[in-house]
Amino acid sequence: EPEVTQTPSHQVTQMGQEVILRCVPISNHLYFYWYRQILGQKVEFLVSFYNNEISEKSEIFDDQFSVERPDGSNFTLKIRSTKLEDSAMYFCASSIRDRGLGELFFGEGSRLTVL
């Protein structure tokens, strides 16, 4: 069964450092997302990406965040200068259809710990 894969599974970094989280969405999916979940809190939308551009972003997704699809398979989330409050589980998701119609398939997540 095709799946969304994410790397790394866990990253520990110092405050102020840059972090890149990587995702390989399901190959025939067209819509890509990043969500995050702070421990004990709800899953929060960060950004959606379609046709090689951001289609929507939340207020969390400020100038410190960026996304890229550098090739035909990878989808990355970069945090330029990490803060303590960026510590969370970051989930990548993809879907074959737009958010209202299709199932979101999630990766297993990348746990980011900022010290």
Added chain:
Amino acid sequence: RKEVEQDPGPFNVPEGATVAFNCTYSNSASQSFFWYRQDCRKEPKLLMSVYSSGNEDGRFTAQLNRASQYISLLIRDSKLSDSATYLCVTPGYGNKLVFGAGTILRVKS
């Protein structure tokens, strides 16, 4: 009003019990709704989609009430393996799916 609201629980039920969760949403234009299941420290996984008045899949039934803007999830004959957090999900304003905070279910033997 929050876009999606759920009773956080926890709901502690014995095996075999029937349990129901409710979820309210604020975007009256939403056309599709989802229940996701999330195990501890794992990714959310789709449990059911609800596009019209309701959907049934084995022991699970989801119902939609557009007039009151809520959806419900009913689990019959609860199993230990049903213990998880159940997330109500609906399209928010704009191009995103919005997750509720989740309802914790604990099924005990």
